[in-house]
Amino acid sequence: xxxxxxxxxxxxxxxxxxxxxxxxxxxxxxxxxxxxxxxxxxxxxxxxxxxxxxxxxxxxxxxxxxxxxxxxxxxxxxxxxxxxxxxxxxxxxxxxxxxxxxxxxxxxxxxxxxxxxxxxxxxxxxxxxxxxxxxxxxxxxxxxxxxxxxxxxxxxxxxxxxxxxxxxxxxxxxxxxxxxxxxxxxxxxxxxxxxxxxxxxxxxxxxxxxxxxxxxxxxxxxxxxxxxxxxxxxxxxxxxxxxxxxxxxxxxxxxxxxxxxxxxxxxxxxxxxxxxxxxxxxxxxxxxxxxxxxxxxxxxxxxxxxxxxxxxxxxxxxxxxxxxxxxxxxxxxxxxxxxxxxxxxxxxxxxxxxxxxxxxxxxxxxxxxxxxxxx
Numbered sequence: 001x002x003x004x005x006x007x008x009x010x011x012x013x014x015x016x017x018x019x020x021x022x023x024x025x026x027x028x029x030x031x032x033x034x035x036x037x038x039x040x041x042x043x044x045x046x047x048x049x050x051x052x053x054x055x056x057x058x059x060x061x062x063x064x065x066x067x068x069x070x071x072x073x074x075x076x077x078x079x080x081x082x083x084x085x086x087x088x089x090x091x092x093x094x095x096x097x098x099x100x101x102x103x104x105x106x107x108x109x110x111x112x113x114x115x116x117x118x119x120x121x122x123x124x125x126x127x128x129x130x131x132x133x134x135x136x137x138x139x140x141x142x143x144x145x146x147x148x149x150x151x152x153x154x155x156x157x158x159x160x161x162x163x164x165x166x167x168x169x170x171x172x173x174x175x176x177x178x179x180x181x182x183x184x185x186x187x188x189x190x191x192x193x194x195x196x197x198x199x200x201x202x203x204x205x206x207x208x209x210x211x212x213x214x215x216x217x218x219x220x221x222x223x224x225x226x227x228x229x230x231x232x233x234x235x236x237x238x239x240x241x242x243x244x245x246x247x248x249x250x251x252x253x254x255x256x257x258x259x260x261x262x263x264x265x266x267x268x269x270x271x272x273x274x275x276x277x278x279x280x281x282x283x284x285x286x287x288x289x290x291x292x293x294x295x296x297x298x299x300x301x302x303x304x305x306x307x308x309x310x311x312x313x314x315x316x317x318x319x320x321x322x323x324x325x326x327x328x329x330x331x332x333x334x335x336x337x338x339x340x341x342x343x344x345x346x347x348x349x350x351x352x353x354x355x356x357x358x359x360x361x362x363x364x365x366x367x368x369x370x371x372x373x374x375x
Contacts, residue, residue, distance in 0.1 A: 062088060070178040076366060079144065079358040080170060081343075082163070083368070086149045090185040092225055093153055099216035100247060118289050120306045120333045121190075121200040121257040123265045125283040126320035131349040133198035133259050134326040135190045136334055136341045143168055144343050144358055146368055147184050154229035158354060158370040159191030160345055188224045192347040192354065194373045195232040196261025199224055204291050207253030209246025210273030217245040220254045233260040234279075241268060242275045257287045261349040261374075269293050283319030286311045306333040323348055327355055331362045 065088030072085040120136040142164035150156035165187055166180045173181070190200035201224060209217075218226065223241055231237035237258050248254065248270070259265035265285045266277040269292065276293050288307040292300065301308035313329050314321070321329070326346045334341035345356045352370040 065089070066182055070181060073173075073178060073181065075172050076146075077358060077364070079361075080172065081144050081146070081356070081358045081366065083146045084148070084181060084184065086147060086182075086185055089152050090149070090182070092151065092185065092229060095222075096216060096218070096226070096244075099218050099244070100222075118306070118335065118339060119200070119202040120286075120288050120310060120330070121202060122286040122310050122314060122326075122329070123198070123257065123259040123280070123284060124314055124317070124319045124321045124326060125259065125263045125265060125280065125285075126318060127263065127283070129320040130322055130351075131196075131259075131261055131263065132321065132323050132326045133192065133200070133257075133347040133349060134330050134344070135200040135257075135346075136330050136344050137162070137189055138335045138339055138341045140164075140342075141340065141359070142342060143170060144356075145181075145184060146356065146366075147188070148370070149185050149229075151185075151229060155193045155195060155232075156370065156373070157188075157191050157193035157228040158347075158368065159185075159188035159224070159228060160343060160356070161187045162189060162342065163187075185225060187221055188228060189221070190345060190347075191224065191228045192349065192352070192370055193228045193231070194352070194370060196349040196352075196372065196374070197227065197231050197233060197237060197258070198260070198347045198349055199227050199237070199256055199258045201254045201256055202287055202289055203252040204255050204269070204289055205253065206291060207246070207248045207255065207270040208273050209248055209270045212245055212273070215243065215245045217247050219247050220251075223256065227256075227258060233262060234258050234264045234266050234277075238266065238268060238275060238277045245273075246270050255287065255291065257285065259285070259349065267292050282315075284311075284314035284317075286314065306335075309333050323353070323355060327357065327362065327365065330357075331360070334360050336360070 068087045073082055075082050118138045122134050124132045142162045145161040145163045147159050147161050161184050166183055192198045201220065223246060226240055227237040231240055255267060255269040257265065257267055265280040267285065267287045269276045271293050278292050286307055288304045290303045301311060310329060310333050323346050327344060330344040334344060341360050343356055343358050345354065347354050352372040354368045356366050357364065
């Protein structure tokens with residue numbers, strides 16, 4: 001599957017199209033037949049229904065899922081901001097068996113990145129209020145996608161994707177132009193899954209994901225998809241990440257803020273080939289664009305004004321802020337200029353509610369929801 005060759009870090013070569021147009025099978029018509037005082041739905045027999053039709057092959061089913069996926073794309077703002085629901089399997093479990101080939105330049109070329117790239121993530125975890133994850137993605141002005149996925153064998157999630165790295169600009173894709181969006185699950189920049197686990201990425205000066213020959217190597221955005229699809233909480237996320245080498249060679253090194261609906265969080269960094277998890281000691285945690293490992297807590301605010309502003313606001317509130325206050329805080333630490341804030345997103349880790357603002361237009365907040373499935 002072509003899509004496994006893409007998404008090593010944040011900016012790769014444009015993703016290849018996968019799948020093609022298909023013809024859907026009509027649904028049988030239905031009539032109501034009364035049984036006692038209840039009505040049950042029974043299919044009306046048709047010629048096709050009475051004949052022993054062969055079952056659909058997996059290839060046919062995949063083609064139908066891909067067609068439904070691309071048909072679900074809708075533009076919800078002129079930024080542009082899109083929403084899409086991915087139906088069926090995108091092959092990530094198979095991809096994890098082999099990972100990436102770091103010697104293949106088509107899997108690790110990140111061109112165009114800059115030292116000016118910056119992002120802000122925080123979590124507010126007070127037992128008295130909402131558990132919220134806030135995140136600003138600051139970079140060039142690019143189109144954004146709210147992506148819903150529910151893979152077989154994995155967890156449902158919602159994530160944000162910068163689809164310029166799939167080859168899209170401000171013009172809305174149509175027809176065959178949409179096929180590159182089938183690779184979108186491999187490009188999550190942040191997200192929330194159905195068990196209340198949230199994750200976001202930020203660029204840092206250094207990261208070493210290791211070269212253990214006994215481990216599969218995955219890219220930085222694959223790490224986001226790994227945690228969203230297979231981790232229920234922070235502990236599981238850290239354990240999963242320790243099973244893989246992380247590849248950062250083609251672009252900016254990254255670290256991750258991960259949090260869950262139990263009130264736990266951790267900044268995860270790759271130091272000396274190992275996963276280093278810095279867990280929260282307060283009902284809040286902040287990460288921006290410097291390596292926290294080895295940095296004294298009292299000096300962190302001097303390294304980044306956005307870190308300092310977010311940390312002080314959460315400290316004053318003792319980690320007790322509403323989703324609306326979280327979005328306001330994201331506005332306070334948003335950026336303009338050459339590398340502005342593309343999106344600000346707030347995930348509520350218990351309800352599955354989300355808010356997103358694009359282009360710093362904080363008077364236009366878009367709402368979405370992920371159905372949570374606590375067990």
